[in-house]
Structures are given as C-alpha cells and as structure tokens.
Amino acid sequence: MSSTSGALGLSLALLGLAAACAPLAPPGAPPESRGAAIWVYGAQRWTPEERDAELARLATFARRLYLSIEDGPRLLVDGPDGGRLGELLDRATGRFGLDVEAMLLQDPGGALDPAGATERVRRVVQYHAGRRARGQAGFAGLHFDIEPHSEATWACATPAEREATLRSLHEVFRRARVAVREGAAAPTPLLTAALPWWLGHLSVEVPAAAPAEWLRELDEVVLMVYGDPGGPLVGESVPAVVRRIDDPRLWRDVPAGRGIRIGLATFEHKDLGALRQTIAGVEGAFGARPGFR
Numbered sequence: 001m002s003s004t005s006g007a008l009g010l011s012l013a014l015l016g017l018a019a020a021c022a023p024l025a026p027p028g029a030p031p032e033s034r035g036a037a038i039w040v041y042g043a044q045r046w047t048p049e050e051r052d053a054e055l056a057r058l059a060t061f062a063r064r065l066y067l068s069i070e071d072g073p074r075l076l077v078d079g080p081d082g083g084r085l086g087e088l089l090d091r092a093t094g095r096f097g098l099d100v101e102a103m104l105l106q107d108p109g110g111a112l113d114p115a116g117a118t119e120r121v122r123r124v125v126q127y128h129a130g131r132r133a134r135g136q137a138g139f140a141g142l143h144f145d146i147e148p149h150s151e152a153t154w155a156c157a158t159p160a161e162r163e164a165t166l167r168s169l170h171e172v173f174r175r176a177r178v179a180v181r182e183g184a185a186a187p188t189p190l191l192t193a194a195l196p197w198w199l200g201h202l203s204v205e206v207p208a209a210a211p212a213e214w215l216r217e218l219d220e221v222v223l224m225v226y227g228d229p230g231g232p233l234v235g236e237s238v239p240a241v242v243r244r245i246d247d248p249r250l251w252r253d254v255p256a257g258r259g260i261r262i263g264l265a266t267f268e269h270k271d272l273g274a275l276r277q278t279i280a281g282v283e284g285a286f287g288a289r290p291g292f293r
Helices: 031-035 048-059 079-095 108-112 114-133 159-183 238-245 272-286
Strands: 012-015 036-040 062-068 099-104 141-144 190-196 220-224 259-265
Touching: 048 062, 048 079, 062 079, 079 099, 079 114, 099 114, 108 114, 108 159, 114 141, 114 159, 141 159, 159 190, 238 259, 238 272, 259 272
Parallel strands: 012 036, 012 259, 036 062, 062 099, 099 141, 141 190, 190 220, 220 259
Antiparallel strands: none
C-alpha cells in the first residue's frame, strides 16, 4: 500500500483507548489525515445511532480500522453477535469507505496454544468467506494482538525460554496463514500483528524476535512505539520515536512485499495537532526505508 499525501500516511497506526475513539476524529478533520489506521475496542456495545456517529468521526481521520471482534473469550462472529458485526462491516465499508481488519487473539496465553488459536482464526475466516460468498463485505485483514511479553513469566524468562515462546507464536502465525489460504477465496485477507518496538534489541539474544522472522508469515507488523497510560512516555515526539526504532536490526532483510508500520498512542500527545506533527516527522524520517508502509 502506498501512503496518502499529506501528514498522515498508511504507514502509521494510532491507538485509541476510548471505545468511540471520538477524540481522534473530530468533525472537520482535514482530508489529508485519512491515511491513518486506528485500533477500535468495544464497538459491539454501540447502538446503531452511536455506530454511525463513531464511524463518521473515524472516517474523517482514518482509512483502516483494527476492529476488536473479541469480548473476552467470546468471538463476535456467531449468532446475533455475527449479525451485529455484519451490520457494522456493511456501514464501515459501504457508507464510510473504511477498510476493516478483524482484531483477534488478544490473549497473551494464545502464543503457547497454536491449536486453539488456529481454531479461532478458522471461525473468523469462515465468517469472512460466508459473507464474501453472499456478496457482502468481508475483512481486509486479520490483525493479531498476542503479546506474550505481557505475561508475568516473561520478565524472568531466559533467552532460550523467550525464544521458545516466540517460536510458538511464529507457529500460530504460520497456521493462520494456512487457514486463510484454505478457507478464503482470493483476494485473501492480509495477516498483520502488533508487536513491541524493542524487537531489534531483543533479537540480539533471541533471533526469533527480528521483524524479518515475523514477516515470513505476516504481511505487516505494527511496531507499538508507546508505553502504558500513565507510565513513562515512549513515542511522544519525532526524536523519541527515532531514538527507539532507528535500529538497523529492525529493518534488515524485510521480505519483498511485506512491510512495517509504526504505531503511536494518542495518550502520549497533548492534542491532535501534536500527534499530526509526530506522524509527519516520522514519515519524513522513515519514508525511504525499504519495508516502511
């Protein structure tokens, strides 16, 4: 994908913690901002009126949504849940021109359960394929948010143990690729994943952490260049982002046709103007890198 002109490009994703993400997309936002992608949570609780209002706001700022389709252990593709999700997909893609990636596998324990993770992927692929067969909108991609480093055991794990965990996560993504190829007609959904910004540092001791390794099966990775709300700032400015990820180990040997996005957090910026400045500066700093999207 090529980035749009202006400050906001397709190479950047924004974290919106509020279910509505309203602060991210005020009415009247300039059209050059439509390249952004936004993580969206809690959409299953929107009323039809809220749904259209929030999609309208998001569409002023974003081109793509990473839409959570999980409510705890429940996948929102079955029965009434699937019907409501379908209505949201139809409105997002039809009326508002948004691409929607289904965000799933948000339990860090899924990294060690490739079989269970694959079954969830298959159910989502089946839902997508069924809608496409009926001439309805499907998912532009499947976006995975497994974060094994958030488990308590990660902090004290040895490099060998971390390598084993990440190899298991690689297997999750490999099986997901097979499930998509077997279950969805072309064009198949992209496979993307959110991963921590410090993979380059980790790859010194844990080779499986290198982005090039993830991109054997994934089409894109989104490096999460931000910290926790209320914690130390990580990606609050262009110099901060460059300091974190201007690391040759992150950009080495990226497979042809695969790419890296940079994820920023709204809560690390004082306002939308500051966020736009960071995005524009980051695009300027990394736009010429092979693999940057």
